[in-house]
Amino acid sequence: MSIIRVVFLSNWQLHNPYQKLLAEQLISQGCQVEIYYCDLIFLPFFMKFWQPTILHIHTLHPFLVSKHKFYQPLKTFVFLIQILILKILQIKIVWTVHEWNDKMAGGKYSLNQTHIFIIDKFLDALITHSNFTKLELAKSFENLVNKNKLFVVSHANYIDYYPNQINQQEARKNLGIPAKTFVFLLFGNIYPYKGFIQAIEAFQALPPDNIYLLIAGKPVDQNIAILIENKIKNSENISFSPKFIANDQVQLYFNASDCAIMPYQVFTTSGIALLAMSFGRVCIAPKIGHFSEILDQYGAFLYDPNANDGLLQSMKFAIDNQYHILDMGKHNFTIAQQWNWHLMAQQTLKIYTENL
Missing domain, CATH: 3.40.50.2000 (Glycogen Phosphorylase B;)
Known part of the structure; x- marks a missing residue:
């Protein structure tokens, strides 16, 4: 041949x-x-x-x-x-x-x-x-x-591509996040269609005790960066890193988090979901398309994208089930290994x- x-x-x-x-x-x-x-x-x-x-x-x-x-x-x-x-x-x-x-x-x-x-x-x-x-x-x-x-x-998957040696305690200490906190993560290049603003608003509607939101990624333009900064300026439990995250730093954000949020409004494929699964993280995503094919109830909190409070309810459900998060993350990692x-x-x- x-x-x-x-x-x-x-x-x-x-x-x-x-x-x-x-x-x-x-x-x-x-x-x-x-x-x-x-x-x-x-x-x-x-x-x-x-x-x-x-x-x-x-x-x-x-x-x-x-x-x-x-x-x-x-x-x-x-x-x-x-x-x-x-x-x-x-x-x-x-x-x-x-x-x-x-x-x-x-x-x-x-x-x-x-x-x-x-x-x-x-x-x-x-x-x-x-x-x-x-x-x-x-x-x-x-x-x-x-x-x-x-x-x-x-x-x-992205298992073994990104460094993954740091544990959750070290990652949180590095990022200045309280150790005993339930941490959500919004990660990746920031575009309006990815629903970051909606996720911030849902997070701010949650009871503020012992929760934290990490936002990390390069904004597509200055307008969305300013919009996010204005949204979070009065929220001490939200941090924003508006920059490209270097390969050796990716592990900090995923290992510091409990749950990665993908509130996309328009999408075809999600590499971020595979990345989160590669780090053994639980996902929150709309129950449609690629998300519904690679994620299941044992490793994710999926919501109806047409429900007004679907994202908020999934975030509440994640907090209520936080003692199962570790096992759910392991499930995602096992699933990701096959791909x-x-x-x-x-x-x-x-x-x-x-x-x-």
Whole structure:
């Protein structure tokens, strides 16, 4: 069998470990993999060094949509020309759908019917990390002749990727959190769609005794950072670290916490849930989509996203059941162990070799 040569394409920043970990495992299984970061022109890099056989796209929206309405048709055209050239060269094109629904601003960055036509016509495989998203895609591509080009690949865990030597007592001491406190965590890059503001308001509606809220992550802009700072300025039991959290510091926040909150209002896949499970932490999340497929009642407090007080009630329930938190976290860790990068690479390689 000839060597499979793959280019991973995205506009992700270099600190996102997803592509790196998947690429390493694909390489260990005989593939050649290059990773390229951009959001417009990728064809010169793709053809530069060797003869690749597969373009694997991890972020598609940046190549097709723009906040500037006059720029968007140009981006779409440039992307289409590059894709057409690849198709003439008989290159296979795969997209892992990390983002599907518009997250940013009321449909401003959503894929339109032209984009869906391009995806439908010229992409050879679409990979999702949940059956829920696969069904969403099947509905969106209602005219798709070959439904067999939709695949589900399990998102792998982050066990052993981030340092994890510090215990809860040391982590709390380092962060200045009282030892005998029930600690909630909001972690990750901060966007409006992630529901951080709603989670802060729910936390502030709880009885304030012996509870604490950690917020850690880089805000998407100064506006949301200021909004959070104003929300918490009178709450002594909330701390906010508005910055990128370095790899060796991630363990501080997860190990200091009892329960990680993911109050997302729009989402496709949640790497944060896998990260929390990798640290043996209990999760609070809406009972829908990817969350409902990887989390269960033994390791999470799931709530109805349509209920006005669903998040608040889940947080109350977590506090009321805090003596079970340790066992619930162990359950999550055990579940997460089955989703490793070797398995994920095997599933991806099978798509490359048997379905393209």
